Amino acid sequence: MPTDTNPGSFQLKSIIEKEPMRSTASATALLRELVEHLRQHRTELREEWARRITEAKVLTAMSDAEIFAEATSVYDNYVAALETGTFEALQTYSRNLSERIIPRGVETHEVIGIVLLLRDVLARSLFTKYQSDFQLLNQILDAYEPAANRIANTVAVGFVQERERIIREQQEAIRELSTPVLQVRERLLILPIIGVIDPQRARQLTEQLLRGIRANRARVVVIDITGVAAMDSHVANHLVQTVEASRLLGATVIVTGLSPEIAQTLVKIGVDLGKMNTVGDLQGGIEEAERLLGYKVVPSEAPGQIPGIREEP
């Protein structure tokens, strides 16, 4: 019986239907009056708002002049959105604004804070103007508040979306800095790891390495982690697992370039490094690998000339 399974929706519907009947005729007129009021008092309300922003000590990343300039355009956009009831222009503007201020370190709470401040400043000016007529004040607020809430919402969502877009872009950029698996000699691969390793990158790394071992028929792999600043237990365990998985494919792994900090962390968190073959630096690792593979590097009798260096006559 679908009619009475959800009484809530029925009630909600009747409220929604009732709402416009009461105010359709006057709402547009009221809103127009409201916009007119905001236009008239543009200068003082804007100054009041800028003053409140400075007082609240938000937007510390921007100078007062900048705040005032931004406040002016936010104010105009705000009033325009109230007037037209369309939010596309405001959306575009808030996205633009976010693009400009996010790189300067403006936080989400600051942006939401200043929009709510503006909402508050305008509401107060309405209180002052209509304080004698409570009925009219109520109607004005009925017209003002839903629109103001939507504006606050639009700006906040625009800001957060812009932020998320930047984060997504950066994640992709990091992923594209994929770690190359390089062959330096027949059956010898090196895998230099630079930067932060998160679980996802660690998994991708292992996959690439194991594929590389198979494709290049590698017998020894040197993993160089000189460029890794820190390592947690998760990543360390992943490294150990990678070493073991490589062994199952018949390759020996040599880990080089463990920094003193990482070495201490690994011992402190108790990662079992017994199975790991470690050498101090990349050069030592490659030499050890060459030894394992039976290579021997000897300087030739007549060294080749290095291009670009001319010998003195």
Added chain:
Amino acid sequence: MAVPILKQAQYLIATIQSALTDEDLLSLQTALVEKVGKFRSRGVIVDVTALDVLDSFASRTLRDIAYIIRLRGAETVIVGVQPEVAFAMVQLGITLEKVPTALDLEEGLAYLDKKLQHARAET
């Protein structure tokens, strides 16, 4: 499905062709242990290239085969573990400790040749 065991000079080569039941694995174990004695083999290669999954029982049986065959005086190499399989095994904590592994059949044969040369040189 039974696993064919081929004799090649002094080695035995068992190539697993498809996923094995637990009984198949145990009969592979019995057959290998018998044939090592019968052919006086010095090395055994178990090729798992065709397997896209190695569960804990299969891994334990492979490890047991390697240990038993060592007691019978021969050396075992597991070859052809797929990259995905290798990582899945390690995540399950199966690392085939002390069991030699090699990339493929060729590498496995090379490993056994080298190992036997060493053994001969020592005696």
